[in-house]
Amino acid sequence: MTTSKRINKLYRLLYKKYGPQGWWPGDSQLECILGAILAQNTSWKNVEKAINNLRKLNLISIDKLKLLTTDELAQLIRSSGYFNQKALKIKNFVKFITENYNGSLENMFEEDMYVLRDKLLSIKGVGPETADCIILYGGNKPIFVIDTYTYRVLSRHGLVPEQTSYNEMQELFMDSLNLDPGIFNEYHALLVKVGKEHCKKRIPLCTGCPLEGDPHTI
């Protein structure tokens, strides 16, 4: 079986096993974007607390965030960890969208997604995963998000070599699947789900793997 077919098969298996995950159902686009930054190397529960603090004060708005100092913002997002750095990153994004798109998310997402990706990557604090989360979950455009779980699940099941770059894995998914943001959204979430349960960091195998057959022959 080709790797592309195995990528498709893995999606069907995961979806059948776990069902839809409903990630970032989206109170708003900006909330997704803030979530993408706050979630860097952090559990989602801690991110939710931070977002709730901003919600309560009606701060989920480019204009409101502009008025906050970095220190004020940092205190509100403490629960998400790395709060000083993340406050700076959010301020960097706000500055970016203000200067390039007149502060309008709508304008920003009208941009070709690959052009936008390159521009997002120029923001200090936004790397490939965060940029892709912003485009997929914030903009609902079909770009595939790779994260540590994606790498772990794929490499431990022999779908990619140990040494595979972010871009190579992203190309693999995007060349194998229909370019559907709904599928990309679910697939990424499903990989995190199965990774959390069975592909732990310090265990070099996918233990108790729920996927059919030998865990390394999907």
Added chain:
DNA sequence: GACCAGGCACATC
């Protein structure tokens, strides 16, 4: 108390 979590930038070799 150790370990990890839906990364990224920067230094050093």
Added chain:
DNA sequence: GATGTGCATGGT
């Protein structure tokens, strides 16, 4: 290009 380190709270 690969590898190491700081950033930081909160759950297991």
